Amino acid sequence: MSKHLTWTNCEHAVVVIIGIHLCSKVWTTSPRKLWKQVFTATVDLLASAVPAVGGTLEAEKTKALDDIERDMLGDGDPDANVVIPSEGLSPSEIVAMSEKLKHSHSGFASGKKWGGIYHEAGSEATKLQAEVWGMFNSTNTLYPGVFPAIRKFEAELIQMVCSMVGEGTCGLLASGGTESILLAALAYRETGRRRNITNPNIICCETAHPAIFKACKYFGIELIKAPYDSSNFQLTPKIVSRYVNRNTVAVYASAPTFPHGVLDDVEGLGKFCQSKGIGLHVDNCLGGFLLSYLKKQGLLHGRKFDFNEVPGVTTMSVDLHKYGGTNKGCSVCVFKTEELRNSTYMPSFDGCEGLYVTPTLQGSRSGATIAAAWSSILYKGEKGYLAMAKTHHNIMTRAKEVVEKIDGLELLVDPEGCILPIIPSKNSTLSIYLVASQMEKKGWNLFTGQSPAVLGLCVGDVHQKMLGEWERDLKDAVDHVKANPNEKATGNAAVYGAASTIPDTLLDSILRQYVNISLRVKPTE
Numbered sequence: 241m242s243k244h245l246t247w248t249n250c251e252h253a254v255v256v257i258i259g260i261h262l263c264s265k266v267w268t269t270s271p272r273k274l275w276k277q278v279f280t281a282t283v284d285l286l287a288s289a290v291p292a293v294g295g296t297l298e299a300e301k302t303k304a305l306d307d308i309e310r311d312m313l314g315d316g317d318p319d320a321n322v323v324i325p326s327e328g329l330s331p332s333e334i335v336a337m338s339e340k341l342k343h344s345h346s347g348f349a350s351g352k353k354w355g356g357i358y359h360e361a362g363s364e365a366t367k368l369q370a371e372v373w374g375m376f377n378s379t380n381t382l383y384p385g386v387f388p389a390i391r392k393f394e395a396e397l398i399q400m401v402c403s404m405v406g407e408g409t410c411g412l413l414a415s416g417g418t419e420s421i422l423l424a425a426l427a428y429r430e431t432g433r434r435r436n437i438t439n440p441n442i443i444c445c446e447t448a449h450p451a452i453f454k455a456c457k458y459f460g461i462e463l464i465k466a467p468y469d470s471s472n473f474q475l476t477p478k479i480v481s482r483y484v485n486r487n488t489v490a491v492y493a494s495a496p497t498f499p500h501g502v503l504d505d506v507e508g509l510g511k512f513c514q515s516k517g518i519g520l521h522v523d524n525c526l527g528g529f530l531l532s533y534l535k536k537q538g539l540l541h542g543r544k545f546d547f548n549e550v551p552g553v554t555t556m557s558v559d560l561h562k563y564g565g566t567n568k569g570c571s572v573c574v575f576k577t578e579e580l581r582n583s584t585y586m587p588s589f590d591g592c593e594g595l596y597v598t599p600t601l602q603g604s605r606s607g608a609t610i611a612a613a614w615s616s617i618l619y620k621g622e623k624g625y626l627a628m629a630k631t632h633h634n635i636m637t638r639a640k641e642v643v644e645k646i647d648g649l650e651l652l653v654d655p656e657g658c659i660l661p662i663i664p665s666k667n668s669t670l671s672i673y674l675v676a677s678q679m680e681k682k683g684w685n686l687f688t689g690q691s692p693a694v695l696g697l698c699v700g701d702v703h704q705k706m707l708g709e710w711e712r713d714l715k716d717a718v719d720h721v722k723a724n725p726n727e728k729a730t731g732n733a734a735v736y737g738a739a740s741t742i743p744d745t746l747l748d749s750i751l752r753q754y755v756n757i758s759l760r761v762k763p764t765e
């Protein structure tokens with residue numbers, strides 16, 4: 241077939257394909273994977289048939305990247321610092337500059353842009369964090385003898401989290417959920433090595449957070465992605481049993497999953513993993529404090545997920561900087577046994593520096609983050625967390641009612657905890673990405689997910705007072721899309737929709753460039 245392709249019709253074909261895929265219609269009507277395979281195969285074929293087609297794709301990519309750059313960096317920054325200023329500025333000058341720049345965060349201050357901050361900004365708790373942060377700014381965890389208070393804060397933070405999710409467990413304080421997951425994956429790889437497994441694999445669900453993908457890439461572990469149970473979007477032992485083999489070192493479950501708010505079948509997986517003698521990690525990064533305190537009030541429908549209730553759980557990532565309400569930079573990786581935790585340590589004793597060991601991936605760390613987080617937990621107390629969980633439960637209940645009332649929308653699943661996964665209702669042809677575009681235009685940044693296409697709300701303190709406005713805007717957005725079904729998606733929703741149909745190799749390259757753009761200093765010309 242490729243012999244008959246000339247450069248012109250070939251280029252035309254690719255442009256048409258890209259054109260089709262960049263327009264909003266395709267995503268709602270086609271099974272993404274199939275489309276993607278067909279598309280990738282076609283592009284590969286065309287690109288190998290005529291080298292110039294590669295050039296066309298390059299041109300499309302450049303255009304996409306130019307759009308991203310314009311969006312993020314505009315025409316450039318008149319105050320860009322490209323080199324270290326020859327003379328230092330005065331503190332008052334710097335504070336004035338910072339005040340000015342802070343205005344660019346006004347979308348967040350409005351309460352409509354969530355930004356991954358789960359607690360109310362500007363509250364008594366955050367003022368306390370800032371004060372304690374300042375007190376311990378110039379400290380270093382590398383020197384517990386010099387800064388014994390920081391050692392105490394870190395040990396107590398870990399201990400308090402362990403006591404919440406499992407008796408007799410131990411943990412490590414990490415910089416975030418991602419680092420906690422890296423540590424768990426490392427522990428399983430090392431455990432596997434001791435059993436002579438040289439090609440270890442971890443089984444996760446398609447719904448798993450990308451952090452496990454990153455962990456496996458970093459540590460040379462094969463990641464096997466299993467599908468979810470299509471009836472409830474959970475990872476179940478029945479599904480995992482189809483993928484497990486003698487190189488499997490662990491299974492990775494989520495409580496809950498980020499895109500859908502679904503608790504995988506941790507109880508069933510726990511039994512399965514125990515019977516096979518393999519580890520079970522529970523990604524409780526998002527659920528963290530929320531699930532534990534929902535459970536204590538009987539608000540988790542009897543679902544089980546922690547070390548106490550599911551003996552097969554061997555590690556768990558618990559973020560403090562989400563529903564724990566602390567400043568960013570804090571998560572705990574909890575281990576069932578000391579042996580598992582020990583296997584993550586990399587002591588060094590033959591270098592010129594002498595004996596060296598640190599608890600995590602990091603070396604020196606500031607004690608300020610730790611002290612501020614410690615202060616947040618003491619401030620909240622059990623009662624505070626119970627109240628937080630109840631409040632979030634009430635917000636979720638109200639938000640579910642809002643979605644159920646709107647003609648054209650429904651929930652993908654009845655979620656546990658904190659994520660509301662919204663989809664078009666079965667008999668509706670509404671594009672959820674178009675609804676997302678409208679919400680974005682109204683100043684909201686909700687998240688979107690792919691396969692299946694969902695519009696998600698992750699609830700936080702702020703939604704207590706914003707829910708009324710959210711309901712009105714969501715209704716208006718749906719009405720607008722119903723009246724204008726052929727409009728094109730804009731903003732992030734458009735990128736997301738298009739991304740689901742672009743070949744992986746192209747996406748890979750665009751995502752790498754995206755990071756480079758975000759790290760670019762662009763002075764005005």
Ligand SMILES: *Cc1c(COP(=O)(O)O)cnc(C)c1O
Pocket residue numbers: 416417418419449451494496497498523525526559571
């Ligand atoms: C946030 C999150 C993570 C990763 O945590 P970071 O703190 O962003 O590194 C992992 N899994 C789930 C389900 C999450 O929500």
